[in-house]
Amino acid sequence: MNIFSWFDASQEKQFGLTLAQALIERTPVDKALSEGALSKKHEAMLNKLNQLAMEFKKDRKLNTYKKAALGNSFKWALITRGYDSNYVDQLTKWIILKL
Numbered sequence: 001m002n003i004f005s006w007f008d009a010s011q012e013k014q015f016g017l018t019l020a021q022a023l024i025e026r027t028p029v030d031k032a033l034s035e036g037a038l039s040k041k042h043e044a045m046l047n048k049l050n051q052l053a054m055e056f057k058k059d060r061k062l063n064t065y066k067k068a069a070l071g072n073s074f075k076w077a078l079i080t081r082g083y084d085s086n087y088v089d090q091l092t093k094w095i096i097l098k099l
Helices: 003-007 010-026 035-058 064-079 085-098
Strands: none
Touching: 010 035, 010 064, 035 085, 064 085
């Protein structure tokens, strides 16, 4: 194993963007949905993110740096799309704990 591979987080950064896109597709920034519909969509979105994270984690050994890179790309992709920063922080922590 190459020592520099410890710092190569390109796949993790890309996966963070993939997770953010999955969230964006399933949970709109605006709250135009009814509370019940939003809750159901949010639960389905969390299940999908969890499933994607578990699949990604199977094949990889994620160190602290790679988890941070993944979380950072996920977080900033959502913030730049207009999601609430507190909400994004909570989701990012949840994702990191799943990994």
